Amino acid sequence: MVGIKFIHTADIHLGSLLHIGGGKLPPAVEQAAVTATMEGFSRVCHAAIKNRVDFVVISGDLYDREARSVRAMSFFAEKCRLLEEAGIPVLVIAGNHDPLKEKQDLIRVPDNVKVLSGDRPEIVEIPGSKGDPIARVIGQSYQSGSLDKGIHYDYKVPDRDLWNIALLHTQLEAPSSRYIPCSLTQLREIPDIHYWALGHIHRYRDFSDDLPYIAYPGIPQGRDFGETGRGGCILANLDPFGQSQTSFIPLAPVIYKRVEINIDDDPTNVPGTLLDLVDRICLEGDRLLEETGDDEDYPIEGYVVEWTIRGRGAIHSQLMEQEQESMEFLLNSLREQYEGSSPFLWTDSIIIRTQSPIDYIDLLENSPVFREVDRIIDQCLEDEDMRERLMDELGIIWKGDGDHETENDLRFHMDDASLREILYRARYLIAERLTGRGEGS
Amino acid sequence: MKIQRLYIGDFGILRNQTLDELDPGLVVIGGLNRAGKSTLMQVLRYLGYGFPKDGNLPPANSRYEAEADIRLGVGDVYNLRLNGHGEPVLRRIAGTKTDITSPKDLYALDSFSYGRLFTITLDELAVNRAISSDDRMRLQSILLGAGFREMLLVPQLEQAFYKEGDRIGGKRGNPGVKQFRPYFNMIEAGRKLKQKGLSQVQEYQDKQQELKNMEEAVKALKKDLDKLNNLVVQLDIVKNSYDNYLRVQELRTWLADNKDWEWEDGPTENLLVRVRSLWDDYTGLCKRIREKELQSGLNPEQEKQLLAAREEMANLLAEISGVQERIRSLRQRQQELDRKKRDIIIKIKEANSHWDENHMDYITRIKADNVEYNRLIELVEEYRELENKCKNQSDNLHKAREEFLALEDRAIEYRDSRPWLGVRKYFYFSLAFTFIGVLLSLLNPLSGIIVGVGGIVGSALFFILKALGSSASRRAAHEQEKELRAREARIRAEEGVLDQLRSDLKKAEETLNGYKDKLGLPRGVPQSVLPNHLMRIKDIQRGAAELDWLSDELEDIKGFIREQYSRYREFVDQFQGRDTGNADQGTDPYGDEDWNRIIQALRLWEDRLKDAEELRLLKVKIGSIRKEIMDIMEGYELEDSSLDESNNYSVNNSRFEERVSVFMERAQEAIEYARNEAALRESIQGILGSMSSDVIRRAFVPDSADRVNLVNAFMEKCREFASAEEAEREYSQTIKERDTKLEELEDTRESIRRLEDELKRLGTIENLTQGQRQIDSGRAELKVLADQYALNMTSAFLLREAGKNLLEGMKDSVMKSAGNIFSRMTNGDYQGILPSEPLLESDFQAILDEGSDPQTVRMLSRGTQEQLYLSVRLSRIMDIKPCLPIIIDDSFANFDSLHLHQSIDILSELANTHQIFILTCHGELVEKIAEAGHKAQYWLLEQGRIRASDCDSLSSHLRTLQKV
DSSP states (O other): OOOEEEEEEOOOOBTOOOOOOSSSOOHHHHHHHHHHHHHHHHHHHHHHHHTTOSEEEEESOSBOTTTOOHHHHHHHHHHHHHHHHTTOOEEEEOOTTSOGGGOOOOSOOOTTEEEOOSSSOEEEEEEOTTSSEEEEEEEOOOSSSOBOSOGGGGOOOSOSSSEEEEEEEOOTTOSSOSBOOOOHHHHHHSTTOOEEEEESOSSOEEOOSSSSEEEEOOOSSOOSGGGOBOOEEEEEEEOTTSOOEEEEEEOOSEEEEEEEEETTSSGGGOOOSHHHHHHHHHHHHHHHHHTOOOOSSSOOOEEEEEEEEEEEOTHHHHHHHTHHHHHHHHHHHHHHHTTTOSSEEEEEEEEEEEEOOOOHHHHHHHOHHHHHHHHHHHHHHHOHHHHHHHHHHTOGGGOBOSOTTTOOTTOOBOOHHHHHHHHHHHHHHHHHHHTTOSTTO | OEEEEEEEEEETTEEEEEEOSOOSSEEEEEOOTTSSHHHHHHHHHHTTTOOOTTSOOOOOSSSOEEEEEEEETTTEEEEEEEETTSOOEEEEEEOOOOSOOSHHHHHOSOHHHHHHHHEEEHHHHOSSOOOOHHHHHHHHHHHHOTTOHHHHHHHHHHHHHHHHHHHHHTTTTOTTSTTHHHHHHHHHHHHHHHHHHHHHHHHHHHHHHHHHHHHHHHHHHHHHHHHHHHHHHHHHHHHHTHHHHHHHHHHHHHHHHTGGGOOTTOOOHHHHHHHHHHHHHHHHHHHHHHHHHHHHOOOHHHHHHHHHTHHHHHHHHHHHHHHHHHHHHHHHHHHHHHHHHHHHHHHHHHHOTTOOGGGHHHHHHSOGGGSOHHHHHHHHHHHHHHHHHHHHHSHHHHHHHHHHHHHHHHHHIIIIIHHHHHHHHHHHHHHHHHHHHHHHHHHOHHHHHHHHHHHHHHHHHHHHHHHHHHHHHHHHHHHHHHHHHHHHHHHHHTHHHHHHHHHHHHHHHHHHHHHHHHTTOOTTSOTTHHHHHHHHHHHHHHHHHHHHHHHHHHHHHHHHHHHHHHHHHHHHHHHHGGGGTTTTTTOOTTSHHHHHHHHHHHHHHHHHHHHHHHHHHHHHHHHHHHHHHHHHHHTSOOSOOOOOOOOOTTTTHHHHHHHHHHHHHHHHHHHHHHHHHHHHHHHHHHHHHHTOSHHHHHHHOTTOOOHHHHHHHHHHHHHTOSSHHHHHHHHHHHHHHHHHHHHHHHHHHHHHHHHHHHHHHHTOOHHHHHHHHHHHHHHHHHHHHHHHHHHHHHHHHHHHHHHHHHHHHHHHHHHHHHHHHHHHHTTTSOOEEEEOSSTTTSOEEEEOSTTSOOEEGGGSOHHHHHHHHHHHHHHHHHHSSSOOOEEEESTTTTOOHHHHHHHHHHHHHHTTTSOEEEEESOHHHHHHHHHTTOOEEEEEEETTEEEEEOHHHHHHHHHHHHHO
16 A cells, blocks of 8 residues: 545535625625635645645535535536646545435536445545555445435445545434434444545544544535634545544634623723723734734635623613614624724624623522522423423524524524523523513513 | 592593592492493503503594592502503602602503403403413413512513513514514525525526527537528529530530540640731732732842842942032033133233133243243343443433333233233132122022122122223323333433443343243233243143143043943843943933933832842741741641741742641631630639639538539539529529528527526526525524524513412412402302412312312302402402502392302402492492491492482482383
8 A cells, every 4th residue: 555645525515605694794705705615615625736635535515505506516617627637536425415316417527526426335446646546435425415324334345455435424423313323433343444534514523543534524614603613624644654644724714703702801991881892892803813823825814703792791781771772883893993804804793691780699589589580490401391391482483403404594593502591691681670670670 | 549530531431521539448330231330440440551452442432531640648649641542641749759650650560460350340250251371371370479579570570571572573483473574584585585596506407408409409500501501502603603504515515526626735726816817928928929020020030130239239329429429520620620721711811912722732832940930030130230221321211211111011011911900800709709609508598699699790890990990090001101102212312322231131131032932922021021921821831730630630530420321321231231222322421311311220220129129028028927837837747747848939839828728727626626625614614713712612512622523513503403593593492491590590599699698697696695695684683583582582481480380389378368258258158269280270279168179160150150259359459569449340240148248348348458449230239338337439320421429329220220
């Protein structure tokens, strides 16, 4: 065996748009929203060419059925032509977002692109520079939007004489999954596979430091706040002399970032006005921009930020009483503040979680209602039935199941953190009302 | 809280009704059915909350209007004013309380709770109340929760949160309702747009397939069009070149028929034309030669002779002018000789008047050369000296003699020399003028003549006048002669002296005379004449010599002329014999006539020579023509080429002519053949010319550029048609067909363009982008609302759960109070009330006695049910602060007398703390209240009008009317 290098990427969702809130976006942000996923893939191709890899594997969801466009297909073909010119084959399996059934070959892809079969695991040998095979790529595409069969058991390679790379689009370790249910143990038990190139999970995860490698490269370019952090791809270097290693190449042009600001971190400098609050947020924004490294190959084009303002302070009442106006002021101020910055910093949203100074201890001692409310909150967090009852109260709009694959645009998912957040906010709200601080008291 | 005054401006049947100074305790208002009791109850029910729009209220006449003065405690009075459906307006009339600023502060209970607890009708007390499940639970919560202020707040807060949640997203949190709706719509629109964007891919594929099909169709159409275009091109060429086709056919047939006319490398037409031209020249020259020969009359020998003498004749002709010049010179010299001769004769005569021309020889023989002029001068001088010696002897004689001699000399001179001199001068002058005249005449004949004639005439006049003057002199000389004679006499006298001298003188004279003799001078002439005479003689001799020379010269010229004459004559004679010579025998060869004749003859032969020359040239030319013809013919091999090489005009003429004729005939055929061949080529070339473009060539022969194939294809195509017209018809038909195809092609292309535009549009992600942006924006906004919704609903949920739990915990204490009232109201028939499970969803149970099972309300009689509910309500009313007015609308109809009494007692007690309005149509109830001795205020309500009343009047009024 000879050493090989390849790029492992997945879940590119080519052509899908970044979900950026804020009405009319500035041109740079708007442009990034449209092109970032394509730019992400372009950078993956660049990384492949720059690192002179032997091949590139794409472990599903190259496209997004929600954003499949002629433009995206043309772009893919165009970039693959560059790889072809560099002599780099591209091996692709279809995922649940771009199953073969929905495959629409509108744009002819170059000959270096091979989409693996959806009927059964298909093996493709990768020739080396001398023409002899240096690796095998095995994989099976999704035929439709789900695949609940453990197809990994059928990933059988003839021998270990070549590097065996397995492409699998799976929701690993899920209790029940429509997306190839399997576990790490099962994968490790499949013989002769040197590298499990997984796809489906949008966050980079590397499960192993040694052969067989099992890794998710994550999405090269995140598209919403569910995909925060910088996306990238994996450069795998398999060495017959035990020096194999994988490395993550961060290359996403746009980063989704959640930033929490506690206004009472410094009790001597708690923002008293909205302008003070804007200044306080800008400190964090400036810090974020300053911390942006100088990546020549893959520069960060911008940040999409969600600010969460917490803590107690007098500003809370203003934020509560003039919630809409305050929010508009903060959003406009921050967007104006970073207008034209490079990289751009776009304030997607601001979540106000400030609190008024309420003496909860006193309340808990003297208010049987609040005590009971507090007890029920704990019950909601701990008791599944109670939680379900509460969820019933939250109505259809919160009936999202949290599976981003099936998420409905008109519903939201209440995850644990969100529920806890809501419950605490409700607790706070009730306390305010009971103590006569809030509205209508 | 007590209503002190109530004014109802406009509410259902009640208009402008005032209840002043209402009792703070029990207020009994009696009235029959439809008198306005229920209407009044509703006014009281909504007094602190405002008239709702959906409360099934009696209509206003124009606009709801009500007003009340409400007393709190001792001195605080507030005015509540209701207008339409608006919120009640609170105004403090008296008092100092500042914590009550709104009706809510006044009532401190929500409308639902107040309505359900404090306004009691039979409906409120019925089991099967027509209320919703939510309201039932809420009511149950109210009924069970009596006792805590915070607990009273819980339902309010819960409702507030719930309402807020409901306001945001409705009861079920449906994204498509309430405040969610706009964003729902936005997201839906975004989804549609996005779906449209996604469906573009499918559409793109469909369109792409459609495009492909259309492109195939275009290809097929283009193929058809190519064929039709080719056909059109072919037909166009065929119809336009059909004449060429016919011509080619014709020429090919002719050429095949006349194949034997073909002469490869035969003479060209130009050559034939040349030959013909030469032949015409030849025949023309032959004719001219013949005519010339006839015209000139020259026989060949003569021609030959003439041509041989051409040079000599030329010389002779050239010399004619020289000869003529010599003849003219001869004549001039002859004239000069004659003139000189005449001059010499004159001189002779002047030298000696006796002499004439016959003395010429004599004079020429005088040996004047032997006489020295100087010696003669000496002798004359010696003679003069002798004379002088004689003179010395005789002064006078001598002088006289000398004078005599001088006089005599002058006289002689006058006599002898003057006329001669005059004539001579005249002659010279005339000559001079003639000469000048001649010279001038060269320039200007007229002036020459004038000068010449004028000079001669002028000179003549001059000398005539001068001669007239000389006559006078001669007369004077004559006088002198006489004097000479006299003087001679004297001289003779003295001559003796002089004799010697004279002897000497005589000797001298003799000597001189001898000279005179020698010189032919008479002796008598003075000695002094001798020298001059000598000079004259010599002059004459010189003139004679000159004459001789001139004569010799003349002879020479004559000899030359004669010689030339002979030469010319001989030359001419050789052609014409001596036909010109007979006349010239003895003729003067120097005369013009002879010469003219001979020159004329020469000119004649000169002309003939010209003829001969012309003939020669013609023959040379004809030879040249013949040679050229032969040279031409020699370039083309004929079967019979045995013609000699002679260029002679006369040689083999007939054979030559025959050959030329054959040649020309063959050449003509060959040329015609070649011409037709050329015409064929030209026609073919014309065809090819009309097919010069690649388009046309390809139309006929797609795969070959070979001209032969092209022409063959053309001919083949032409053969399909019997005429150009037929081809024309086919052409028109094909054009139509092609145009149709072309239109079809253009339509398809237009469709392709549209499809390409469509594909371009479908290739964009605008819809996807816009849709996603709309979804994102909508979701962002919706998320905020959903958050708010969740917060409110969670808060409501938490409060509801908390309230319920707390109610559960408090049920015993709450139910105890109600049980006591119920027991009292039922006069001990029942011991108490229990809530059912679940608390908020089930009704109450009545405890009959210890040990027996509690009875559900449905098991109770209607009266007992109403008493139970009334008990529970009164129990809750008692717990709720502030004490709000209670309104009971004929709720005791099903109570028996005992239970009614018990109830009145309970109410009477309650009236100590609460203002209680009892609305009834039963006089019995009014009486019972009175009988019980409770303090009460009575009002009569009749036909919407209220007035204060008393127990009896009211009771009586109600009873009377009831009976009626």
